[in-house]
Amino acid sequence: MAARNMRIGANNKRVVSCLSFGLGNQLLQFAAGYTLSRRFNVPLDLDVSWYDRDPGQTAARDLLLLRIIEDNAYRSLTRHSQFQLFQDRTLRFANMSWKRPFMNGLPIWSNGMEYSEPFDQIDRPVCITGVPDLSDHDGKRPEFLSKLSDGISRASDITPPDDAYAFVHIRLGDFTSDPKVARKMVQLSIDYYTAAMQKFEEHHGQTRWVLCSDDPQAAIDRLPRNFAIEQSDSHSEFDDLHIMSQSAGGVVANSTFSLWGGLLAQNNNGTVIAPKIWRSDGPGSPKLPEAWIRL
Numbered sequence: 001m002a003a004r005n006m007r008i009g010a011n012n013k014r015v016v017s018c019l020s021f022g023l024g025n026q027l028l029q030f031a032a033g034y035t036l037s038r039r040f041n042v043p044l045d046l047d048v049s050w051y052d053r054d055p056g057q058t059a060a061r062d063l064l065l066l067r068i069i070e071d072n073a074y075r076s077l078t079r080h081s082q083f084q085l086f087q088d089r090t091l092r093f094a095n096m097s098w099k100r101p102f103m104n105g106l107p108i109w110s111n112g113m114e115y116s117e118p119f120d121q122i123d124r125p126v127c128i129t130g131v132p133d134l135s136d137h138d139g140k141r142p143e144f145l146s147k148l149s150d151g152i153s154r155a156s157d158i159t160p161p162d163d164a165y166a167f168v169h170i171r172l173g174d175f176t177s178d179p180k181v182a183r184k185m186v187q188l189s190i191d192y193y194t195a196a197m198q199k200f201e202e203h204h205g206q207t208r209w210v211l212c213s214d215d216p217q218a219a220i221d222r223l224p225r226n227f228a229i230e231q232s233d234s235h236s237e238f239d240d241l242h243i244m245s246q247s248a249g250g251v252v253a254n255s256t257f258s259l260w261g262g263l264l265a266q267n268n269n270g271t272v273i274a275p276k277i278w279r280s281d282g283p284g285s286p287k288l289p290e291a292w293i294r295l
Helices: 002-008 023-040 082-094 134-155 179-184 190-204 216-222 237-245 256-267
Strands: 015-018 044-047 076-078 106-109 166-170 208-213 228-231 249-251 271-274
Touching: 015 023, 023 044, 023 134, 023 256, 134 237, 134 256, 166 190, 166 237, 166 256, 190 249, 190 271, 208 216, 208 237, 216 228, 237 256, 249 256, 256 271
Parallel strands: 015 044, 044 076, 166 208, 166 249, 208 228, 249 271
Antiparallel strands: none
């Protein structure tokens, strides 16, 4: 093991998280890197090469993460270079017996890949790619969520309601506008939201509901009429997360962004209800907190 680490070179003195897609995925990628960097007591660098692509390829995703995490939570931003690509190929050739690709001078780790060990068994700095599971940063979650909540509060332009409320989140956007995404993701119906809101009120009684959505006008049609529902004053993803983080819990959709809203609410001792089935092309759902109610 020691000899293999020596061949990897000086870059094994850091962890790299490759950021991609929307804010929910960015948070999972960052949180996993944050956990590993503290496990090995090395700096965390963030690879933002994905956002240098043509906006048409990246679906106009924004690198929003940097607005809500503290500067001292990571060391620097990095990008792929031709020299780094050459170095990665050289490292892979030098470690052919290992049969593992390299990126940013580090062995790649991506959950679900045949060459990747379970996250809690990683014993060396790696470059994180793909979208890690929620459970991949369980040990640091309370610490991370408290810092995240503070960052969201600073980035948000609204004040959540003073009275007790619960959120209901509906993800539309590319779930409905992009045929490829729409085929992969379950389209949650009014039946799911009715059952979930009823289940919440069984625990908490009649509830004031605040709708959070990337398209609130269209989302309201997916909700039952026999609940006290109001649209949020949100103008951004930060506003939605701020509302969810200050709630008494709520109903999440099948998206990683919604997942973080639920985590923030749960960190505030809220009750969270989530769908059992997220995707139509694979496993039912990601790993969710045990305390969450699944419908």
